[in-house]
Amino acid sequence: MSLIQPRTLKGFRDYLPAVMMPREQMMQTARDTFRSFGFAPIDTPVLEYLEILSGKGSDETDRQIYRFQDNGGRDVGMRFDLTVPLARFAAQHIGTLGTPFKRYHIAPVWRGENPQAGRYREFVQCDFDTIGTLSVLADIEAVAVINQLLEAIGFDRFTISVNNRTILTGLLDQFGLADKSVPVLRSLDKLTKIGREKTHEEMCRVAEIDAAQADAVLALAQCDGDAESVLAQLPEITSGNPIAAEGIQRLTEIYRGALASGVPARRLKLDVSIARGLDYYTGVIFETTLDDLPEIGSVCSGGRYDNLAGLYTKQHLPGIGASLGLDRLLAAMEQLKLLPEASTPAPLLITNFDHSHRDDYLQMAAHLRAAGIGVEVYPDTKKLGAQLKYADRRGFTAVIVAGGNEWDENRCQLKTLATKETTDVAYTHQDPAALVAAIQSVLSASATSPGSRSAAADGSPAGS
Amino acid sequence: MSLIQPRTLKGFRDYLPAVMMPREQMMQTARDTFRSFGFAPIDTPVLEYLEILSGKGSDETDRQIYRFQDNGGRDVGMRFDLTVPLARFAAQHIGTLGTPFKRYHIAPVWRGENPQAGRYREFVQCDFDTIGTLSVLADIEAVAVINQLLEAIGFDRFTISVNNRTILTGLLDQFGLADKSVPVLRSLDKLTKIGREKTHEEMCRVAEIDAAQADAVLALAQCDGDAESVLAQLPEITSGNPIAAEGIQRLTEIYRGALASGVPARRLKLDVSIARGLDYYTGVIFETTLDDLPEIGSVCSGGRYDNLAGLYTKQHLPGIGASLGLDRLLAAMEQLKLLPEASTPAPLLITNFDHSHRDDYLQMAAHLRAAGIGVEVYPDTKKLGAQLKYADRRGFTAVIVAGGNEWDENRCQLKTLATKETTDVAYTHQDPAALVAAIQSVLSASATSPGSRSAAADGSPAGS
Incomplete structure (x- = not known):
């Protein structure tokens, strides 16, 4: 075939x-x-x-x-x-x-x-x-x-730009240009790309408005500064037009309400130039940039x-x-x-290289999961080296090694992969507490180490 | 249009x-x-x-x-x-x-x-x-x-039925009937629907096996009892066939390993009759019933x-x-x-009937969310009755009512919808702790009340 x-x-x-x-x-x-x-x-x-x-x-x-x-x-x-x-x-x-x-x-x-x-x-x-x-x-x-x-x-450093389209609508209404809002917006949308001069030229040519009107539209779109100063400038630019005034009032309420809701002022920008497509939105518009x-x-x-x-x-x-x-x-x-670079959602691997202890590995895994630790048990009894290579490749935070000796002595080895540290930890099925504590300490150290939003952070099971 | x-x-x-x-x-x-x-x-x-x-x-x-x-x-x-x-x-x-x-x-x-x-x-x-x-x-x-x-x-009361198809394969092999496995399984699949007698008859007629062979197949499929007793009966029913023996060995390991993994014995059933379609699976098969x-x-x-x-x-x-x-x-x-019957993922509604305090409602909501409590603020200043009706219909656990008087007196009312209890709780934006504690107490009482896997349980935000 x-x-x-x-x-x-x-x-x-x-x-x-x-x-x-x-x-x-x-x-x-x-x-x-x-x-x-x-x-x-x-x-x-x-x-x-x-x-x-x-x-x-x-x-x-x-x-x-x-x-x-x-x-x-x-x-x-x-x-x-x-x-x-x-x-x-x-x-x-x-x-x-x-x-x-x-x-x-x-x-x-x-x-x-x-x-x-x-x-x-x-x-x-x-x-x-x-x-x-x-x-x-x-x-x-x-x-x-x-x-x-x-x-x-x-994210911490981002900016939410807010506009209310009715402010521009009000300005155009003030000039008797309410029907020009689509071509004006279409030109305005190019402002950041083609610059003030070309936008002005295009607005006059395509939207057929006069130079003074285009100046006013651009003054509105380019009204800059912190939110309080923008809100202070807008009434004058829109010459007190009542539609614009209502739009400015709503924008003011959104700004103040956002602050009350805990949004930091440094993240809020009132940007009268954003349009977000021409037809769909009718009032407030948002854009967020990093x-x-x-x-x-x-x-x-x-x-x-x-x-x-x-x-x-x-x-x-x-x-x-x-x-x-x-x-x-x-x-x-x-x-x-x-x-993170990990491709395992469980932070811990129990290696498996002693066939006769398979059910012990499984039981240990069940105890650790019950304590909220995500655990994979390697399914085959391959050589330890191959299992550690697998652990590295998948991005496990730590592995447990326990062979005949360890099981006889009621202990296991806990290896932290990033630091290559290995510690001996006491373990019996009746009392897994010491192992749970040792693992949690390794996982939380790894989660807080710089640059590491590691498997530990998103790898623990439900409710963690 | x-x-x-x-x-x-x-x-x-x-x-x-x-x-x-x-x-x-x-x-x-x-x-x-x-x-x-x-x-x-x-x-x-x-x-x-x-x-x-x-x-x-x-x-x-x-x-x-x-x-x-x-x-x-x-x-x-x-x-x-x-x-x-x-x-x-x-x-x-x-x-x-x-x-x-x-x-x-x-x-x-x-x-x-x-x-x-x-x-x-x-x-x-x-x-x-x-x-x-x-x-x-x-x-x-x-x-x-x-x-x-x-x-x-x-769920607590469910049964995981486990089979290993190679056991039946081994039995058929013992009879020199390895090539009959598909028609035999097809007949066997009807066992619960048409009963032992008709299955026996169909097996002889369609799969062309003799009555003693059909007896053995049915003895295998109907081998019943707790897992240990099934495992004890299987070698004799399969007459020590080596393929079957290997299958029985693997089934035994699965049973013991599942126990070691913390699966309660009462939930495990070894059921040699389940087949789960004819072609796809080649070894162990599971079915789970409530x-x-x-x-x-x-x-x-x-x-x-x-x-x-x-x-x-x-x-x-x-x-x-x-x-x-x-x-x-x-x-x-x-x-x-x-x-649950709720259609809101947030357990708490802040009612909104005093326009001048809108930003206070928003700020209160932000404080409660920061404390891990999911909160909706009613968007319009409708009459309280309409808002309470909305709260009932959506399945909120509790609502907060705060008008001019309450805000003046640094308090609010917390209403538990199921009990219709209302309590006065101290609240200021500077110190939301008393309100957080009062709400948490209402939510946890509601989450533990009988029959209620309510919004409180699955409605809290991340990390709860």
Whole structure:
């Protein structure tokens, strides 16, 4: 029989343990954070009716949907984001769920776009949203969640940029240019790339506004400084326009509320230039950048939208939410050397080189697990050297060696792999306490050693 | 614009928070258990080349694969289990990974079969496997994992049935009937359904063995009693056949090793009649039934297989693994009333009915979260009655009420929803300790009250 070549499709990838472990940990951190704010998990099918998925998408997303006819002749597609399914879900179940409805959803999505470096056809989205309330409290809370989430993942130096799109809307309204908001935003979006002068030129040419108006738009977009000073400048730049004033008021409340929620002022930036796409968001918008890697772009973005489920129900469902860029963050952590290198989730290996003591190894492992220590027992009685090589390669923190002599003498050897230290520890099945204590001390020393977010930290079993 | 009817495809389902929360908790329990034994997570793409998926499947699974041509004209399919992707993955990466390779994989799979009650076209599989070792230690460990997993999920009364298929193989070999093993097993598989007599008759007729041989096969399959007594009877029933003797030896080691690993004897049953499909497994096999709901069938099954990746590589990769029946277990827990009813992952709601104190509510929430208490703040300043109704409906354990008077007097009201008790607790932002203690006491009382595996237990944030 000829072999089938084992391979993955272009744009898709396997996750090996060393890569999957930090991914899984980040997803768990996200879940824990969302839950601590009262966001509840939901899940929706990967396949949906194609008309549901393509209902409101742009031509571009429509083209990217993996679509086919199922066995029943239905036109179906694989979800390309988690927002369209949320909209369908909310329209279908909001009567049961009631509002406010706070959900998170961590799940893969698929886009048949041309894969590039760092872009894949299958990737995980990690979203949280509050549906059914216009309260600014929900906006503030979104900032607090982003702050808490990045902190819990392990970042300290990051910036959450906040804007309220209605401020620009107010400025344009003041000039009688409310209908120009899309081309103006489109030009403004290029500001960091093409610079002030070219943006000004393009705004006048493409959006057909005059030079003074373009000056005012740019003055607003480039309004800089700490949050208090930005808030002080905005009323004058927007000439007291009432729509802008309301937007400034909301932005002020978000800033003050975020501080009250414990977000440090140094992480908050009021940035009236961010636009985040043109159509979707209608109010506050967020972008989050890592201070040490700003070039990778936003790692958590979102905002407020007017009407989530308008395609599927007449019920008006406003919402506010954001999405964590899991892949981008993991790539950043790799670049910043924040990821552990271990590919074992258990920090301890019990070596196995005496056949007649197999059940002793198993019993010892059970005692250690009961004490909250993750333990692997090497399955075969190979030479110790081969087992230690395996331990090094997998990234175990410590190994236990116990042969006939040790078992006869009610002791075992505990080897710490990083320091090559070996100590003799008393052990009997009746009294594993000394061994448990010795291992815990080795694991906690390893967890606190510099540069080591090691297996010990995320390798202990439930409840640790 | 006409509305699109929000609906899911036949055989697919949405998970609302009340259902998703225990699902997520069970998946997390599985991860924690697998990790504590040194199994590491992997993930593979949902889409694979069709030739990879249909390589070894039966006609039936082949028919059920969701398949299509992607934009690049490739024949692709959605995975229908996690074993074929594991085989492809192992063939592709085992050189990098090395053996023994221990992995778990919790992920959805798709089968376009006709949906029936309790069967869906999309469901989650939850597998763990050890690849690349023939050691009986890995077999024993699989039993220990199953025991630990069901205990961690919350079950006490369950039975892990263990068999080693080579014992029957040995018996048939003794009769010179080694080539009859498939039809004999096929008949034997019906034993519980059609009874001894009809099975005997069918075995003679279909498998063409004689009555004495059928008697011996049935004596083996019906060999009953506690494990020690089964192990004592087997050598005589198999007439000392050396293949059977080796199988009995391995079964004995698995039994003794499982006891050493802390699996209670009352949960272990040596059952020589279980076959678990005809082709795949080659050695030890497991099935797990709930003592209080045996009729739902096995909730965790698996076994040892000879050659996992033979379609994709010449490297011989034996394996041992099992699969937790997540959906079946959740259905069982619902039936046994073991599931909480809450649809909030945070146990505490801070009501919000005084606009001017919004930032105080937010600051209080931040303090409580920092103390490890999951907190939701009601976003709108609705009437207290409406907010309490929301709290009841969502299943919060307790709510905090603080209006102008309370804030002026540095206190708040803590209401326990189950008991309708309200207490006044001192609170300032500078010193939240009294409130933290009062809430923790309410939450722990609620977590230990009968029948309540409540939000408090699984609602606290990370690290609790």
